[in-house]
Amino acid sequence: MKKRKIAYLLTAAMLTAMLGGCASSGSGETSGDSGTDDASGGDKETISLWFWGTSDYQRTAMDEYLVNGFNESQDEYQLEVEYRSSVDNDIAVALSGEGGPDIVYGSGPAFVSGYANEGLFVNLDDYAEEYGWKDRLVGAYYDLCTVNGSLYSIPGAMTNYGLFYKESVLEENGWSVPETYDDVITIMDEAIADGMYGGLIGAKDWRYTNEWPVTILMTSVAGPDTLYQCLTGGQAWNSDKMIAAVDEMNTWYQNGYMGGEDYWNLDANETFQILLEGGTPFCYAPLNGFQWAKNVATDESQLEDLKFMPLPAKDGGDGAVSLSAACTFSINSQCANPDGAAAVLDYMLNIDFVKNMSAEWPGYWGLPLVDFADVSAEEFEGVSRNYIETCMSGIEALEEGNFSYAAATCFPANTYEACIDIDTVWFGEQTAEEYLQGMDDAYAEDVDNGISLTLPEPN
């Protein structure tokens, strides 16, 4: 009898534990007050957002300027941000199960189009009209976020791709800031001869870093027009200009312009540490480089002369900025309060928010806003000032139509995956022609699947 009682108790305990396990949800840490009846949230409706796992200073900025800033700016909604290290996969899985957060963080406009076509995201046209987003966003980015003519996301920060340098390092070695493509090559050759790295890219932790040289050199060598034609079906990828670009990428890899074998042995933070210590004249990266430099700087003064420029065009002329968004934000069609979610997006599309975030977290929050024209870089200090200046010049280039296309943002899914195989050319597994044929095949597959991304045309 006693044994039976114990058995019942154990069974009950096990069931309770199992049900308890079922009740727990999510794998991340949360900022913001949860629930509609929370003490500090009052009767506010909760709006959820999943974001990637940030470092401490980044999270502090997010909490202060996004979460608290939004929650204190109105009394209807309560924004709750959940930090998840596997946010991309979590969102993909949640969306396929018709779940997920109210505001969907996405990896870029190419990510959005598939979900938008399936009706998983809210059409934002009415909100854009109500809040005047079309007038506030740079035209090229607004267009990029449309799917079949309707807005389905707002862009995160501009992440132009190019080269980072430190004026003091160039000066110490007797170099001036490069003005042409040939200047860049000359400096890299001399640096290698001096025992330095010619240039650096760090792909240790992320093979998809391969998209950086693809974006930078396709833009510089083949040019924005060629890329536009390839991405809109106007010409094949396997063309003379693109072959020249891929051959140039191979030359860069073999010559050690991207760190040689250390391309695979260093990560982004480490490459910027070497740049700050004067071990290389250049780091090639998207604008996020400012945040990586901040991550590893031992002293703010190390960052004061950190500058960015697009790689000049190989056949002469200025480099084009890459049309690229660090991320996108969309509204889940399952969201119970789309008006509240739109209010959060509207809050982000505000120059004061961008300024506050960029002051604390340079490199990730330079949203492509028209209002950048009214910003004074003098308001900022150190690396944030350099970042803001870079954003301002980027906006100018965009307005002039001098832009190209970043792989992560503008290439459809299969084409993007095929472009990552550039390392097969570096390792002699494929020729440039075979690699580009792979991109043609992948692009044809994307066309079959229905590409609906709107690409603005460069001037």
Place this chain on the structure above:
Amino acid sequence: MRTSLRKKAYILLLLPALVISVSVVLIPGIQTIWSSLTDWNGFSAEKHFVGLANYVELFQDRYFHIALKNNIIWMVLFLTIPVVVGMGMALLLLYRKKGRNILQMIFLIPYVLAPVVTAMIFKNIIYNPTSGLLHFINELNIGLDLSNPLTNRQFGIIAVAAVDMWHFWSYLMIIYLAALRQTPQDQLEAARLDGASFPQLFFHVYLPNIKQTVWLLSIMIVIFSFLAFDYVNLLTQGGPAHYTEVLATLAYTSAFSQQDLGMASAISVVMSGFGLIASVIYIRLTMREERE
């Protein structure tokens, strides 16, 4: 009456396991097979039946052949190195009464480390020629110029597997040791009285007694080899140039990067096929032994 009650009790006791098996194994399994015959992208409400098109495309994909070859290399490595090392260490510990428990605990440390920690150790401290052990060796100027093995065409997959083997061998050792300790003492004493040497003891007394355990673990190794993912994804993500691609990373890329759940399901079905073959072999061997 009593038999009927007993039958009901059996069914009642089996029910929880059955419900769990059906809901988390059978139904998703059938769904995966069905998805592999469609062009499902993972989030669309529609799935179009495409027959065996995904399988045809898969078998024509050269990266699939690289991945399959790497999984087979992985299996061969795991069926030899950790098995031999684990068995050898188990035999040494079997005869070492003093300190055996402490040594077991020490050897088990790699097994209890989180894969991400193990991967970080190898990636940044052991394999890294810019700051790790390889860098130290290169700095000694003894004529060795070692580069990162993870980026090597021939040895990349072996370097990744080595990390997993470092993590896994002690698990085998513990199981082998537990099995070896069950060997009947009378058989051992009889063999010793007959003057059996240590190799004779091992091959004629210990091994026949732990044969079932060795078989079971070998079958499990075959199954796990075709499911290998963690360390490949943490160390190389299948690169560079697909040198370390395995079936699981290929499926992962199809599912999450290319949004092609149909293809990812086809790869998963192929992976499961190898596990199934291993399971069938094991069951047939067990049944044969039972008959004998």
